[in-house]
Amino acid sequence: MSDLLPSALDLARFQFAFTVVWHFLFPAFTIGLASYLAVLEGLWLWTDRGAYLDTYRYWLKIFAVAFAMGVVSGIVMSYQFGTNWSVFADKTSPVLGPLLGYEVLTAFFLEAGFLGVMLFGLGRVGPRLHFVATCFVAGGTLLSAFWILAANSWMQTPTGHATGADGQFIPESWLAIIFNPSFPYRFAHTVTAAYLTTAMIVGAVGAWHLLRDRMNERARIMFSMAMWMAAIVAPMQLLIGDLHGVNSYHHQPTKVAAMEGHFETERRAPSILFGMPDADAGVTRGQIAIPGFASLYLTHSLDGEVKGLKAFPKDTWPTNIPLVFWAFRIMVGLGMLMIALGVASLILRWRDNLYDSPWLHRFAVAMGPSGLVAVTAGWTVTEAGRQPFTVYGLLRTADSVAPIAAPAVAASLAAFVVVYFVVFGAGIAYLFHLFRQAPEAGEHGPPQGQPVRTAGITPAPGLVNRETHGAEPRQAGIRP
Amino acid sequence: MSIDLTLIWALLIATAVLLYVVMDGFDLGVGILFPAEAARAERDVMVNSVAPVWDGNETWLVLGGGGLFAVFPLAYATIFPALYMPLILMLLALVFRGVAFEMRFRARTSAGETWWDRAFSWGSFAAAFLQGVCLGAIVQGIRVEGRAYAGGWWDWLTPFSVLTGVALVVGYGLLGACWLIWKTDGALQARCRNYARVLGFATLGFIAVISLMMVIQSAAFRERWLTLPNMLYAAPVPVLLALLAWRFHRALAKGEDGMPFLCALGFFLLSYAGLGISMWPMIVPPSVTIWQAATHPSSQLFLLVGAAVLVPVILVYTGYVYWIFRGKVRHGEGYH
Numbered sequence: 001m002s003d004l005l006p007s008a009l010d011l012a013r014f015q016f017a018f019t020v021v022w023h024f025l026f027p028a029f030t031i032g033l034a035s036y037l038a039v040l041e042g043l044w045l046w047t048d049r050g051a052y053l054d055t056y057r058y059w060l061k062i063f064a065v066a067f068a069m070g071v072v073s074g075i076v077m078s079y080q081f082g083t084n085w086s087v088f089a090d091k092t093s094p095v096l097g098p099l100l101g102y103e104v105l106t107a108f109f110l111e112a113g114f115l116g117v118m119l120f121g122l123g124r125v126g127p128r129l130h131f132v133a134t135c136f137v138a139g140g141t142l143l144s145a146f147w148i149l150a151a152n153s154w155m156q157t158p159t160g161h162a163t164g165a166d167g168q169f170i171p172e173s174w175l176a177i178i179f180n181p182s183f184p185y186r187f188a189h190t191v192t193a194a195y196l197t198t199a200m201i202v203g204a205v206g207a208w209h210l211l212r213d214r215m216n217e218r219a220r221i222m223f224s225m226a227m228w229m230a231a232i233v234a235p236m237q238l239l240i241g242d243l244h245g246v247n248s249y250h251h252q253p254t255k256v257a258a259m260e261g262h263f264e265t266e267r268r269a270p271s272i273l274f275g276m277p278d279a280d281a282g283v284t285r286g287q288i289a290i291p292g293f294a295s296l297y298l299t300h301s302l303d304g305e306v307k308g309l310k311a312f313p314k315d316t317w318p319t320n321i322p323l324v325f326w327a328f329r330i331m332v333g334l335g336m337l338m339i340a341l342g343v344a345s346l347i348l349r350w351r352d353n354l355y356d357s358p359w360l361h362r363f364a365v366a367m368g369p370s371g372l373v374a375v376t377a378g379w380t381v382t383e384a385g386r387q388p389f390t391v392y393g394l395l396r397t398a399d400s401v402a403p404i405a406a407p408a409v410a411a412s413l414a415a416f417v418v419v420y421f422v423v424f425g426a427g428i429a430y431l432f433h434l435f436r437q438a439p440e441a442g443e444h445g446p447p448q449g450q451p452v453r454t455a456g457i458t459p460a461p462g463l464v465n466r467e468t469h470g471a472e473p474r475q476a477g478i479r480p
Numbered sequence: 481m482s483i484d485l486t487l488i489w490a491l492l493i494a495t496a497v498l499l500y501v502v503m504d505g506f507d508l509g510v511g512i513l514f515p516a517e518a519a520r521a522e523r524d525v526m527v528n529s530v531a532p533v534w535d536g537n538e539t540w541l542v543l544g545g546g547g548l549f550a551v552f553p554l555a556y557a558t559i560f561p562a563l564y565m566p567l568i569l570m571l572l573a574l575v576f577r578g579v580a581f582e583m584r585f586r587a588r589t590s591a592g593e594t595w596w597d598r599a600f601s602w603g604s605f606a607a608a609f610l611q612g613v614c615l616g617a618i619v620q621g622i623r624v625e626g627r628a629y630a631g632g633w634w635d636w637l638t639p640f641s642v643l644t645g646v647a648l649v650v651g652y653g654l655l656g657a658c659w660l661i662w663k664t665d666g667a668l669q670a671r672c673r674n675y676a677r678v679l680g681f682a683t684l685g686f687i688a689v690i691s692l693m694m695v696i697q698s699a700a701f702r703e704r705w706l707t708l709p710n711m712l713y714a715a716p717v718p719v720l721l722a723l724l725a726w727r728f729h730r731a732l733a734k735g736e737d738g739m740p741f742l743c744a745l746g747f748f749l750l751s752y753a754g755l756g757i758s759m760w761p762m763i764v765p766p767s768v769t770i771w772q773a774a775t776h777p778s779s780q781l782f783l784l785v786g787a788a789v790l791v792p793v794i795l796v797y798t799g800y801v802y803w804i805f806r807g808k809v810r811h812g813e814g815y816h
Contacts, residue, residue: 101786117804
């Protein structure tokens with residue numbers, strides 16, 4: 001009977017997975033959105049076209065909500081290492097601690113400090129300084145990604161350290177630790193994924209409103225910019241992902257074998273499109289495969305030898321191979337659809353039909369959540385594929401967990417599940433409410449008569465004047 | 481003479497924690513005063529007064545936790561499991577409260593408004609109380625064997641830690657009231673003066689009771705505070721506190737705007753210094769010192785180089801942001 005009850009380790013793993021997946025949904029969206037806001041505000045300053053400011057304000061309200069949820073769920077993460085993974089924390093702290101410390105010092109303070117200016121300061125500091133604040137927030141999100149990915153990549157491909165007393169990792173070369181072998185690929189892959197995630201959401205919202213009013217200028221701006229992003233960056237992502245895969249093959253061969261569903265080592269290794277890996281039997285059943293293709297993209301030779309899982313001790317195999325296998329297919333499949341969307345938009349743009357093709361707009365709406373799903377699937381591949389280690393090849397997950405009792409973890413897990421679904425559920429429902437509102441000329445937020453506050457809702461007097469002399473003077477009258 | 485990196489780090493992290501306590505303290509305090517101010521318009525002014533800065537305030541909490549992980553891993557890996565439940569509940573309270581900041585202004589139904597207001601207020605109460613509980617539990621001591629926590633799951637819950645929890649709610653309420661005296665005017669400000677008077681004397685009462693309990697309960701604390709010559713070094717703390725209490729009383733009586741807040745900050749600073757005197761050089765009382773808990777010197781040095789440059793920069797731009805949002809917050813005005 002006791003075998004049926006999950007252990008403290010299982011519960012701690014599940015709790016980490018649950019909280020980190022929820023958490024990452026928000027930064028995956030806000031990293032891209034912060035840059036998008038900076039571009040919109042820059043375009044507004046450069047062209048003086050009011051529609052850019054409207055679009056900026058529209059997305060700023062959404063950014064404020066998503067960012068708040070990212071911050072509070074992130075604080076939970078920074079404490080969870082200590083509560084649930086204290087042995088891991090103790091052993092890896094000399095290496096990971098300073099990386100996370102730098103994240104706080106360079107990124108979090110920058111984002112949090114200037115977010116206030118971004119949301120409330122437009123009338124207090126003037127448009128140019130406000131633009132600087134937006135850029136600081138956007139830069140902060142990228143710096144944050146830099147450090148957290150350096151830390152994660154080191155856990156995947158650890159270098160630059162020695163092993164000290166008590167099994168601690170002692171830093172030897174900080175350059176080697178930060179710029180570890182998988183870092184450049186992982187950083188590029190993740191930031192690009194975040195940009196695509198934002199592009200899919202912005203594109204879907206733009207398309208949704210174009211389906212209702214294809215003349216809406218703000219919706220056109222959103223849709224057009226998002227489609228440029230899909231057309232240019234989605235194919236780039238395929239290339240980056242391929243390079244990342246080759247890198248993983250060299251440094252984490254068991255992960256790649258699980259992704260590919262390869263148990264046997266072979267030349268002319270097939271690329272298995274679909275199938276069902278069976279770890280106990282050591283075969284992938286029901287394969288639909290392209291012969292030789294895996295050898296081609298992993299070794300860049302049709303004839304190259306690709307190692308299968310059986311080349312490695314079974315106690316180093318990822319613990320959930322079907323999960324890794326299928327999550328990888330979901331990520332790649334969605335990536336292909338994003339490329340298709342981008343290509344379709346290019347063709348229609350060339351034919352001057354970008355804003356008049358309802359089927360494309362419906363496709364874009366359907367693709368709205370694809371970035372978030374793909375990012376979650378991608379992280380599942382990378383994290384589940386790293387098992388059974390927290391520091392690949394060096395520190396086992398089972399040896400990382402805190403000396404905690406299963407009931408304590410179970411109780412806190414239940415609390416997290418309830419609170420996250422209630423709070424973030426309400427937050428996300430509210431985001432959908434915002435998405436459904438058409439981006440208006442003179443965009444300034446909630447209906448009038450509500451208490452004045454937040455997120456660029458109240459236009460600054462200076463801005464009303466500026467726009468009166470701008471390209472679209474008719475908007476000025478709408479403002480209070 | 482070599483530089484004691486660990487000592488520098490202990491001071492830096494202590495500073496980060498203090499900055500967190502006073503900065504998030506006043507914005508948690510605003511939530512704690514919510515039940516006293518039922519009117520929607522007053523509540524909006526109160527939240528508007530902290531809306532642009534709360535996020536930055538909370539970042540000091542991340543630096544405190546992150547700094548402990550980076551520099552004193554043994555403290556991080558033993559204190560956090562020991563305080564498992566209060567810490568997780570505190571984080572969940574902060575989740576409610578942080579999201580409520582954005583949501584309470586956007587609720588579309590009056591039930592929604594009420595519930596987001598409650599999320600904000602109850603979240604503030606719970607976070608403040610649980611931080612106080614954690615503080616009390618640390619002061620009481622945490623059992624460490626080897627490099628791991630060796631106590632039970634309910635060790636943190638004692639009459640003393642509940643008392644420190646209540647004390648911190650009152651103290652944060654005081655900071656919130658004084659902040660609002662500074663940032664508002666009119667009837668709200670006048671009522672906040674009354675809150676501050678009550679909460680101020682309650683805070684001083686709690687400081688006295690907790691200090692007394694500490695010296696009664698612990699021989700180590702008695703030795704610090706009640707034997708010569710230590711007593712002479714420690715004496716300025718209670719003396720300054722008494723002077724400050726008098727100044728605080730005068731500031732409220734004279735209707736000064738900024739001074740009550742400064743005095744309340746002083747109460748926290750002196751209490752914190754008192755704690756430091758009691759605990760030094762333990763980081764996990766009663767057995768682990770800052771040097772035993774410290775990480776590898778190379779890690780300390782690597783992060784210190786950055787902190788030496790970045791912390792002053794952060795302080796400058798944080799100050800700049802506060803300056804941008806200077807002045808009184810008024811009804812229906814918000815920030816624009």
